[in-house]
Amino acid sequence: MEASSWDAVRKQARxxxxxxxxxxIAYRKLVSMKSDGSEDNIESDxxxxxxxxxxxxxxxxxxxxSGGSEVLSHTLTRHMEILQDLTQEFYRLRSSLRAxxxxxxxxxLRDFDRAKFDVEEPSDSADQVLLREQxxxxxxxxxxxNVISQAQATLGSLMTQRSTFGGITTKISNVSSQLxxxxxxxxxxxxxxxxDTIILSLVASVCTFLIFIYWLSK
Amino acid sequence: xxxxEGHGVDFEKKADQKLSGWGLFGNKYEEAADLLDRAGSFFxxxxxxxxAAAVYKKIADCHLQGDNKHDAASAYVEAANCYKKFSLQxxxxxxxxxxxxxxxxxxLNMAARYSKDIGEIYLQEQDLENAAVYLNRAADLxxxxxxxxxxxxxxxxxxxxxxxxxxxxxxxxxxxxIARKSINNNLLKYGxxxxxxxxxxxxxxxxxxxxxxxxxxxxxxxxxxxxxxREYKLLADLAASTDEGDVGKFTDAVKEFDSMTRLDPxxxxxxxxxxxxxxxxxxxxxxxx
Numbered sequence: 001m002e003a004s005s006w007d008a009v010r011k012q013a014r015x016x017x018x019x020x021x022x023x024x025i026a027y028r029k030l031v032s033m034k035s036d037g038s039e040d041n042i043e044s045d046x047x048x049x050x051x052x053x054x055x056x057x058x059x060x061x062x063x064x065x066s067g068g069s070e071v072l073s074h075t076l077t078r079h080m081e082i083l084q085d086l087t088q089e090f091y092r093l094r095s096s097l098r099a100x101x102x103x104x105x106x107x108x109l110r111d112f113d114r115a116k117f118d119v120e121e122p123s124d125s126a127d128q129v130l131l132r133e134q135x136x137x138x139x140x141x142x143x144x145x146n147v148i149s150q151a152q153a154t155l156g157s158l159m160t161q162r163s164t165f166g167g168i169t170t171k172i173s174n175v176s177s178q179l180x181x182x183x184x185x186x187x188x189x190x191x192x193x194x195x196d197t198i199i200l201s202l203v204a205s206v207c208t209f210l211i212f213i214y215w216l217s218k
Numbered sequence: 219x220x221x222x223e224g225h226g227v228d229f230e231k232k233a234d235q236k237l238s239g240w241g242l243f244g245n246k247y248e249e250a251a252d253l254l255d256r257a258g259s260f261f262x263x264x265x266x267x268x269x270a271a272a273v274y275k276k277i278a279d280c281h282l283q284g285d286n287k288h289d290a291a292s293a294y295v296e297a298a299n300c301y302k303k304f305s306l307q308x309x310x311x312x313x314x315x316x317x318x319x320x321x322x323x324x325x326l327n328m329a330a331r332y333s334k335d336i337g338e339i340y341l342q343e344q345d346l347e348n349a350a351v352y353l354n355r356a357a358d359l360x361x362x363x364x365x366x367x368x369x370x371x372x373x374x375x376x377x378x379x380x381x382x383x384x385x386x387x388x389x390x391x392x393x394x395x396i397a398r399k400s401i402n403n404n405l406l407k408y409g410x411x412x413x414x415x416x417x418x419x420x421x422x423x424x425x426x427x428x429x430x431x432x433x434x435x436x437x438x439x440x441x442x443x444x445x446x447x448r449e450y451k452l453l454a455d456l457a458a459s460t461d462e463g464d465v466g467k468f469t470d471a472v473k474e475f476d477s478m479t480r481l482d483p484x485x486x487x488x489x490x491x492x493x494x495x496x497x498x499x500x501x502x503x504x505x506x507x
Contacts, residue, residue: 074223077268080304091344099483106481106490107473142446146408153404 006072009059013079016053020086023049027090031097039097046090053083226260229253230273237280251280251289258296271300275312291319295332302339310339317355330359334372341379350379367406370396377416378484386420390433393417397440410441415449419485422456422492430457448475456492465496 023046030039060076233253236246254277261270274297281290294316301309313336320329337353340346357372377392397413400406414437421430434453438445455471472489475481481489 073268074264074266077266077304081267084304084306088342091342095483099486102483102486102490103481106486106493107469107476150405150408157405 006060009056010075010079013053013056013060016049016056017079017082017086020046020049020053024086024089024093027093031093031100043094050083050087050090053086057083222260222264223266226257226264226266226269226273229257229260233257233276247280247284248286251277251284251293254280262300267300267303271297271308271312274300278315287319287323288325291316291323291325291328294319298335306339306343310336313339321359326359326363327365330356330363330365330368333359337372337375346379346383350376350383353379366399366403370399370406374413377420381416381420381423381484381488384423386424390417390420390424393420394436394440397437401441407441411444411447411449414441414444415453416485418449418453418456419488419492422453422460423488423495425460425492425495427457427461430460448478451475456489460492460496463496463499465493468493468496 023042027039027042027046030042057076057079060072060079064073064076230253233250236250236253239246254273258270258273258277261267261273274293278290278293278297281287281293294312298309298312298316301312313332317329317332317336320326320332333352333356337349337351337356340349340352353372353376357369357376360366360369360372373392373396377389377396380386380389380392393413393416397410397417400410400413418430418433418437421433430453434450434457437450444450452471452475456468459465459467459471472481472493
């Protein structure tokens, strides 16, 4: 009876996992394509399935905690792993889709047509084009200056690091020369400890033996 | 696989026998912990994570009985690594126990590292409130250990979380604090304009135009080069469009910036909130007229 009930619960878990796999494949496709509004349905379906799988796992958990075998415990762990992987994957895909949707929504074109406004603007003169180009070059130069100063700061930091590492190298070589000695001391301590234990146990047994003899001779 | 499991069970039984024995010579807790450690390794090889995690928690208890807090904390970390495979909540609890023990023995660096891990687990679980609590703890610990760059990156994450939780005032303050700290550091000062942009976006979400303009002036005091950056131009344009209630201008400013530097999801989310608020205002005004 018990085995059949466990089998039923496990079968349900496997069915839900297979169903979730299919749903996730569909959702992954939807994320990679342009969204058309159907993602809400799939999302709610996946969330529902995940909740159901969570409940099924809880049922299995109660089975195991009420004296299940090792095999059952192992099986449950595997199902919980699968649930966690599916949940994490769903969260990741959902946040990716949200980001994509929000980006599109944020950069949405205005409702009215800009083309008609552009017609009214006169075409730029050669001077204006050159001025714009000069400004762009100026900005680029500024950016390059920024990058160069950042690189110089990095170089300074790296040089400081190099000197630090130089100091560390000598310290490590000093330590490594002392390591055999430390190792020797540790093994001596270990030997001493085991000797102490042996001596203590011998003394205790001898005392016990003597007490026993004394008790017999009385 | 089954072989590993069997070995694990054997070692666990031996450890249980040790613990239930007298332990006249030598420390029974230490010896039991050694046996359990071997059992844990075998359970990990057998990929029985729940059993391995339970064993490592037992090891932690053994070490605590022997008043060896460092090893107990390390055992909790091992348990958490096993829990991570199937239950993030349990992993967070185990790491929390480890953090408390590391703090007790003044290993603040380790405590900070694992607090950060707990925060990241909660972020993964999308529990922003708890994530903020643990990342805050990590930031404080890193700061007390003098690891300013680590503390800064934690504070940055916390500020982002506060903004997601719509605690814009707190987020703005944190971003500005990071900017002030970073401006004096040769390597961090180049990231200041990005941090100030984040602070400005949080101000935008509050929708207080006067505060935004005051902030822009204040940001120039923090970083005198800020007024020449594209980040400043974006904030100034967004402030102007918010003041005028012009959604189109707002979108154009964002689009221009995005064409050069793609906006990350966090900025996108907040700017979209600000844009929607602006739209709502525009619609309300249209209804009134």
